[in-house]
Amino acid sequence: MKRFFIGSLALVGALSLLFVGAVVGLVILGASNKPGVPAEVVLELELSEPLEEYVPEDSLAGAFGDEKLTVRDVVDALEKAGEDARVKALVVKLDGAPGSLAVVQEVRDAVKAFRAKGKKAVVYADTFGEGGGATGAYYLATAFDEIYIQPSGDVSVVGAAVETPFGRDMLAKLGVKPRMGKRYEYKAAVNSYTEQTYTEAHREETERFLTSLFGQVVKGVAEGRELSEEQVKAAIDAAPLLGKEALEAKLVDGLLYRDEVYAKVKEEAGKGAQLLYVEKYLERAGRPNTHGPVVALIYGAGGISRGRSHTNPMSGEVTMGSETVAAAIRKAADDERVKAIVFRVDSPGGSYVASDTVRREVQRAKEKGKPVIVSMGTYAASGGYFVSMDADKIVAQPGTLTGSIGVYSGKLVTADFWEKLGVNWETLAVGKNAAMYSSDLDFTPEQLAKHESSLDRVYEDFTAKAAAGRKMPVEKLREVAKGRVWTGEDAKERGLVDELGGFGVALKLAKEAAKLEGPVKVEMFPRKKGTAEVLAELLGEKKGENSEDEEAGAEVSAPWSPVLKQTQALYQLGVKLGMVEERRQMLSAPVPDTTW
Structure with a gap:
C-alpha cells in the first residue's frame, strides 16, 4: 500500500510537470505566432469608462480578462504612433469622459501631439449626453480634427457643478456629536459633519475651483473649434442642444452614424488601411522610451x-x-x-x-x-x-x-x-x-x-x-x-x-x-x-x-x-x-x- 501511494504521488507529479510543460510550450508558440502591426493602420480607441491611473504591479486583473487601459497606455500609444509611418489616423468612439478634468487634459495633450505629427484624429459619439451632462466628454472631443454625432444625438455641454452633503442636523437627531478640529478655515473635509451649509471659506474655495475648471473648458473648446469664448459660453448656456443646433453652432462637423464615420476615416487613410485597437497596437509595437539612460x-x-x-x-x-x-x-x-x-x-x-x-x-x-x-x-x-x-x-x-x-x-x-x-x-x-x-x-x-x-x-x-x-x-x-x-x-x-x-x-x-x-x-x-x-x-x-x-x-x-x-x-x-x-x-x- 505504501509503494502504491508513493507511486501514485510520482505519477501525479509527472503528469503535473507534463501539464506545465505543455502550457509553457503553448505560450511560447503563441508568442512566436503573435501578429504584427499591419502596413497601413487606423488606430481605434473606445472610451466607455474612466481610464485607470495605475494598475498595481501585483494585480491579477489581467489573468481574468483584458487588463484595464491606463492613462499612460493611451499617452504612450499615441506617442509611439505619432512616429510610426504605418499609422495613418486615429478614430475614437466616445461614450463618456475617461475620467476627471486632469485625465481628460492628459488625453487631450496626447491627441494634440499626435496631430502635430501630421496624423488625423476623428472622434465619434452617438450622443454627448442623454438626460445628463457630457461637458467632460465634449471637452475631450474638441482636441480632435473632426467631431461627429449620429443624427438623433445631442450635445449636452451644460457646465460644471458640485453637490456637497451636510449632515450636522442629522447627526444631532441620531445623538452623534462631532468633535473635529482642523487647520484652517478652508480645510473642508470635516464640514459635512460639523456644518449644515457652506461656510464662507468653503463656499469661496469651491466656487473658485469651479470657476477655474469652467474657464479651462471654455478656453479649450474655443481653441479646438475655432470659436470665441463668448460663443462657447453662449452655447453652454443654451445647452442641451439638438444635433442640428450643435451643427449650426459649429460644435460638431457632421451628423453621421458610426458605420459612416468609420468608413470615411478608412477611405481617407488609404486603400487597405486596417483598424487596430490602441491596446493591441501598444502590445505589438511596444512603448516609446525603451532605450538609453x-x-x-x-x-x-x-x-x-x-x-x-x-x-x-x-x-x-x-x-x-x-x-x-x-x-x-x-x-x-x-x-x-x-x-x-x-x-x-x-x-x-x-x-x-x-x-x-x-x-x-x-x-x-x-x-x-x-x-x-x-x-x-x-x-x-x-x-x-x-x-x-x-x-x-x-x-x-x-x-x-x-x-x-x-x-x-x-x-x-x-x-x-x-x-x-x-x-x-x-x-x-x-x-x-x-x-x-x-x-x-x-x-x-x-x-x-x-x-x-x-x-x-x-x-x-x-x-x-x-x-x-x-x-x-x-x-x-x-x-x-x-x-x-x-x-x-x-x-x-x-x-x-x-x-x-x-x-x-x-x-x-x-x-x-x-x-x-x-x-x-x-x-x-x-x-x-x-x-x-x-x-x-x-x-x-x-x-x-x-x-x-x-x-x-x-x-x-x-x-x-x-x-x-x-x-x-x-x-x-x-x-x-x-x-x-x-x-x-x-x-x-x-x-x-x-x-x-
Missing part, C-alpha cells in the same frame, strides 16, 4: 497609509503604503542605471506620518544626486502634496486638484446614539488619557487642549517643510495654505507647482535635470510582477531576505477580505466605525464630486 517611473496612487501598499487583486483598488513607495524610491535612488525619477502622484492624501515617510525618501534621492520630478494626476492634495513638495520640480495639469495644505483630526461621540438604541457601553481604562479617542466619551478640557495642540504642531510642520521644499518664505506659503484646495492652474500662479502638463512635460524636465540628451528608457519601480508571483503571495509566500532586499511591492489582499470587513463594520455600526481614521492626524483633502 534609465528614468525611473514610480506611482503613488490612492489614499496614503502607513505600512505596505494594499491592493485588491480582483478589482485593482489601491492604497499608497508608505513602506512600499519609500522602498521603490530607495531602490531607484540606489540603482546606478537610474539618472532621474518621475514620481506620478494621484492621491487625495491620508496619514501625516506616512506622508512624511515618503517625503523623506524623495529628499534622500535628491541628496544622492537623483533629480525627482513629480507629475500630478487627478489630485495630489494635502498628503498628496506633502509627498510632492520636496521634488526638484512639480508638474500638474491645469485641472489637477492640489494644495490643501492643512490637517484635520477628531472623532464622533456616539454615546447618546447608543443610549437611544438601549445599548450601554462601559469603558474601563488604566491611564489618564487611555480612552481619549474613544467614541463613547467626550474630550475632557485637558484632552481637547492636547488635541488642538497636536493640530497646531502638524500644521506648523507641514507649512514649514512646504516652504522649504518650494523655496519660499513660510509667511508667503501660509497665505496659500490654510487647507485650501487649488486647481493646478491656480496653484502654478501661487508657486505651488512649477509647470502645467502631464507625463511628457515631466519626462522632459527629468531629462533636463539629469542633463540627458537623446532617447531614454522609462522603467517602472517596482517592476510588474507575474501572475505566479502574485498567486504565491496570496498563498503566504514572502519575498526577500531582509527589508532592504525585499521587493517594494504592494501587499496583496485576498479578494474576499472586504466582505469580512464590511460584516464587522455592520456589527459595530457604520456611524461608530466610519470615523475611526479621523482620530489620526489626517492630511486629506475633500475631493469635490464634480458633475460635468
Whole structure:
C-alpha cells in the first residue's frame, strides 16, 4: 500500500510537470505566432469608462480578462504612433469622459501631439449626453480634427457643478456629536459633519475651483473649434442642444452614424488601411522610451497609509503604503542605471506620518544626486502634496486638484446614539488619557487642549517643510495654505507647482535635470510582477531576505477580505466605525464630486 501511494504521488507529479510543460510550450508558440502591426493602420480607441491611473504591479486583473487601459497606455500609444509611418489616423468612439478634468487634459495633450505629427484624429459619439451632462466628454472631443454625432444625438455641454452633503442636523437627531478640529478655515473635509451649509471659506474655495475648471473648458473648446469664448459660453448656456443646433453652432462637423464615420476615416487613410485597437497596437509595437539612460517611473496612487501598499487583486483598488513607495524610491535612488525619477502622484492624501515617510525618501534621492520630478494626476492634495513638495520640480495639469495644505483630526461621540438604541457601553481604562479617542466619551478640557495642540504642531510642520521644499518664505506659503484646495492652474500662479502638463512635460524636465540628451528608457519601480508571483503571495509566500532586499511591492489582499470587513463594520455600526481614521492626524483633502 505504501509503494502504491508513493507511486501514485510520482505519477501525479509527472503528469503535473507534463501539464506545465505543455502550457509553457503553448505560450511560447503563441508568442512566436503573435501578429504584427499591419502596413497601413487606423488606430481605434473606445472610451466607455474612466481610464485607470495605475494598475498595481501585483494585480491579477489581467489573468481574468483584458487588463484595464491606463492613462499612460493611451499617452504612450499615441506617442509611439505619432512616429510610426504605418499609422495613418486615429478614430475614437466616445461614450463618456475617461475620467476627471486632469485625465481628460492628459488625453487631450496626447491627441494634440499626435496631430502635430501630421496624423488625423476623428472622434465619434452617438450622443454627448442623454438626460445628463457630457461637458467632460465634449471637452475631450474638441482636441480632435473632426467631431461627429449620429443624427438623433445631442450635445449636452451644460457646465460644471458640485453637490456637497451636510449632515450636522442629522447627526444631532441620531445623538452623534462631532468633535473635529482642523487647520484652517478652508480645510473642508470635516464640514459635512460639523456644518449644515457652506461656510464662507468653503463656499469661496469651491466656487473658485469651479470657476477655474469652467474657464479651462471654455478656453479649450474655443481653441479646438475655432470659436470665441463668448460663443462657447453662449452655447453652454443654451445647452442641451439638438444635433442640428450643435451643427449650426459649429460644435460638431457632421451628423453621421458610426458605420459612416468609420468608413470615411478608412477611405481617407488609404486603400487597405486596417483598424487596430490602441491596446493591441501598444502590445505589438511596444512603448516609446525603451532605450538609453534609465528614468525611473514610480506611482503613488490612492489614499496614503502607513505600512505596505494594499491592493485588491480582483478589482485593482489601491492604497499608497508608505513602506512600499519609500522602498521603490530607495531602490531607484540606489540603482546606478537610474539618472532621474518621475514620481506620478494621484492621491487625495491620508496619514501625516506616512506622508512624511515618503517625503523623506524623495529628499534622500535628491541628496544622492537623483533629480525627482513629480507629475500630478487627478489630485495630489494635502498628503498628496506633502509627498510632492520636496521634488526638484512639480508638474500638474491645469485641472489637477492640489494644495490643501492643512490637517484635520477628531472623532464622533456616539454615546447618546447608543443610549437611544438601549445599548450601554462601559469603558474601563488604566491611564489618564487611555480612552481619549474613544467614541463613547467626550474630550475632557485637558484632552481637547492636547488635541488642538497636536493640530497646531502638524500644521506648523507641514507649512514649514512646504516652504522649504518650494523655496519660499513660510509667511508667503501660509497665505496659500490654510487647507485650501487649488486647481493646478491656480496653484502654478501661487508657486505651488512649477509647470502645467502631464507625463511628457515631466519626462522632459527629468531629462533636463539629469542633463540627458537623446532617447531614454522609462522603467517602472517596482517592476510588474507575474501572475505566479502574485498567486504565491496570496498563498503566504514572502519575498526577500531582509527589508532592504525585499521587493517594494504592494501587499496583496485576498479578494474576499472586504466582505469580512464590511460584516464587522455592520456589527459595530457604520456611524461608530466610519470615523475611526479621523482620530489620526489626517492630511486629506475633500475631493469635490464634480458633475460635468
